[in-house]
Amino acid sequence: MNNRDDFSDKTKRAVAARAGWQCSFQGCSKLTVGPSEEAPSAITNIGEAAHICAASPGGRRYEPAMTPAERASIDNAMWVCTDHAKLIDRDAVTYPADRLRAMKRAHEERCARAVRLGSSSGLSTGLLAIGPDIVCTADLISVSAGTWTLRLEHFLIGDMHAIMDYIDGFQRQPPEVRYVLSNELGDGRVLLAPPGLTNGPEGAILLCEVAPSADRIDAQRLGSDMALHPETNDFYLDEKGGIARVSGLAYLPQKIRTVLSTQRGESVFWPTLGMRFSEYYEAFRGSPWLNLLLKLDVVRQASVPRRDSLTGTRQTPLRCVKRVRGFELLAAEPQANKLPVRIEFEIQGVGAWQNEFSIYMPTAAEMAERGKMIADAPWLSVERAIDYCAQKGNGDFAANIFKP
Ligand SMILES: [Zn+2]
Known part of the structure; x- marks a missing residue:
């Protein structure tokens, strides 16, 4: 049985990107993957994700107190060239874990600066x-x-x-x-x-x-909904004692916040619906890639139509957003499940518009728990119910119920 706590491919990619695809060993900075080397005909890669604390007992810097998940996590990975991978694998005395972590941190900080300044070609595109x-x-x-x-x-x-x-x-x-x-x-x-x-x-x-740009609607035509209080995120009463409602342009911030606050894997009924903020945050927190990845995910919700199984229509989740002009994280990490961001949009019928949003972000542990619950209860998801009916030969029945 394999008792090594190896990194996933996803973790390896992320640790390489965080290091700017350069060796993180102090003074090396060798580029480990070049554009031409990534060509399908000859994929060569002279970099590897090395374990700071070994993946299995007997390895260098093995730490029995760590959990398998901690050993396989990105925090225990360091991107190095093959020469330096061999060197640190041989010598735990000269290269204790703390020293390697310090090298990793210093290198990632250099890369972060390069990405921010756009001073390193290939990183700035x-x-x-x-x-x-x-x-x-x-x-x-x-x-x-x-x-x-x-x-x-x-x-x-x-x-x-x-x-x-x-x-x-x-x-x-x-x-x-x-x-x-x-x-x-x-x-x-x-x-x-x-x-x-x-x-x-x-x-x-x-x-x-590519298809022509997706159809968007004017912000004034967004419709209306019960207002959610910006702090409590709950319904509240207006001055006349009725349930407060918002419509049109006033509804826009709430609409956007609601879309961005649904994380993929969190909805019991629609497992593929939602943002990938939590997922990206896990792999790229503390690196400038995070900001770019989150923006890209907002772009997806603004430009790729999704079929609404209940109404049968196809529309972009952000409805009236034509373009995402800017995205800025206002805090390095979420506080009490809230991640503050500033986003600049181009809105149909309005033009340039920006706002600050407090986005709901579950922790990795909360997401894992949610995922387990959904996996244990396949009947909870409409998408799975349709699949299930199709497998049983009742696909038409399911389509009629779920896609009027
Ligand atoms: Zn190296």
């Missing part, structure tokens, strides 16, 4: 998402009404294999995950066909055939 499992830094080579052409650089989530899998499986994917998003543009598009991947002297080029 925009982020792109292609479907739900791929996020990379990339250059937009050209953007036209029907085509986006991109040059891929480094991967934060997924890798070149994940792109090839996505292309191969594209026709089997639900429409909700056929998209490309750009942080720089603050906008995204639905993909009409599997993206084309070519490999030239310039690196990996992705050609995306």
Whole structure:
């Protein structure tokens, strides 16, 4: 039996991105993955996620008091070149855990500065998402009404294999995950066909055939809802003693906050619905990538329509948001499940508009508990109920009930 607490691929990608894909060993900074080396024909990688405290008993700096989850967590990982991985693996006396952690911290801080200042090429380019499992830094080579052409650089989530899998499986994917998003543009598009991947002297080029921009509605036509109190997040009475309501532009902040405060995996009924803030926060907290990833996720909710099974209509969750112009985290971490952010939008019928939001963020432990509850009760989810009925040959019945 394997008793090593290895890192997941996701953790390895994240620790590499946090280190700017450079060796974190003091004084090395060797670039471990180059754009051309990430080409599908020859994937070479001279970097690895090394364990600060060993993955199994007998390894260097093994710490029996740690839990398996702590040993496999990103906090116990350090991105180094293969030479330095060997060096620190041999010598726990010269390189105790504290010294390695200090090196990691110093290197990540340097990278954070480089990302913020845009001083390091490759780190300063925009982020792109292609479907739900791929996020990379990339250059937009050209953007036209029907085509986006991109040059891929480094991967934060997924890798070149994940792109090839996505292309191969594209026709089997639900429409909700056929998209490309750009942080720089603050906008995204639905993909009409599997993206084309070519490999030239310039690196990996992705050609995306895209749908026209999604339909948005004027903020004035948002409708109305019962008002939620900004602090208690609960209904309250207006001055006449009735339940307070908000509509139109006044409803906009509440609408946006509600969408951004639903984390994916948290809704019992719609497991794929919601933001990925909690997930990104876990892997990228304390790094400047976090801000960019969160923005990209808001772009998704502003530009990719989702089918509403109850009404049968397709619309973007943020309804009247045309573009996400800016996103800023106002605190490094959530306090009492609240993450304060400032977002600048372009709103249909309004133009530039910005606001501060206090976004609900469950802790990792709360998310895990929620996930377990949902996994234990498949009947709780409408999406699973439809799948279940389809498997039993009652797909039409389910479709009639859930998709009027
Ligand atoms: Zn090195």
